[in-house]
Amino acid sequence: MKAEDVIICRCSDVSLKDLYTLFEQGYDSFEELKRIKRVGMGPCQANTCGKMVQWEIAKYFNRSLEDVKFANMRPFTLGVKLDAIKEACDDEDE
């Protein structure tokens, strides 16, 4: 299998080979992969890639899926322009 042609995260273009490289370096949690490769941080917010990342970690490190912690989720779920937040604050001040 050409792991470089298996795309795990479409938003940030992270392949299975990228994950394997990080696994070999000892990174074994979703949070670490996210911080290094931005997997799960794009527009889909891990809704497409998340389950595959969880699965690949479990498979590579021979763990059960229940033992692979999912990435932390924080607001916002979409990109929000600072300008839009400023406008909302201005409206509230009035």
Added chain:
Amino acid sequence: MKQCESIIIGGGPAGLRAAKALLESGARVCLIDRNASMGGQLIKQTHMFFGSEKQHASTRGISIQHKLLSDVMRYGSRIEILSETHVVGVYQDKVIACMKDDRFFKMRGEAIIIATGASEKHLPFENNDLPGVYAAGAVQTLMNEYGIKPGHKVLMVGSGNIGLIVSYQLMQAGVEVVALAEAASQISGYHVHASKIKRHGVDILTNTSIKRALGETEVTGAELWKLDESWQGIEGSEWTIDLDTICISVGLAPLSELFQQVGANVEYVRELGGNVPVIDNTYQTTIDGVYACGDAIGIEEASSAMVEGEMTGIYAAHAMAKAHPNESTRLKALEEELAFLRSGPHAEKIRVGYKKRGEVS
């Protein structure tokens, strides 16, 4: 900041029925959905539903949507609908942040019901990012909502009910389904759906999966292979099929990001599809006043989502001191209905999942 009595995030079968129960109880409801029309997945379901007469069996999904929506619209000024509105944040003080077009605004509710449904799972295989690789739900949206064929020759991967139903709908739209591949040793959806597409000459290939998509700039074919008992591909068993579309239907995962955002306890329960919130017997999450129902708390059928939605609405109303006129009789009937819907052999996974969740919570 705008104040609301109850805020429902997600206008699918669960959210709409939760809205109805709250409205019947005298509450005011703000129903939010990121899509243009309410109804969630119902709006693209052109087939008739199974399950229970009480939950509209033998009715087409799209007609159920009309019914559920008119049930809430007749409450006039007490129901506010915000369509094409994304909830981008949920906070512990029951404030939600929204985006509609380019406008950002916040609202606070006494009760928040999260009924966000599910997203489709994807598969890791070579060239899985080629144009022409679709999720089954996306194909259904293209065809049934926008009237666009996804391609001419399709491979369906996955034989759950969605894979089977979408295969049939593709054929109805005049698209050739060249094969249906299933990794397990047997078909996982209802046999009534499977035999319908078999009768139309579609091969359902068990112990089979996609090894890679073929094509340079778009899908021109697929390489399939047989799987052994531990779901590993067997070298040398590969063969190729010419086609222009690969449709992935390998299950759904609850959309749990809002639960995680608000800090509610979330557990991984594989039988329920993935990360699901811990809930008590009133469908309240571990955050006071934040409730959850429908596929967002475990992948099931639309019928169960409707029952759960109504129960959640009744409980949320009760907590706001707005009792539903038939609270106890209605709750009892809904409990029985849910037990009936989860009684068949196909619901075994659900029963195991709910038992597990009971243990973790």
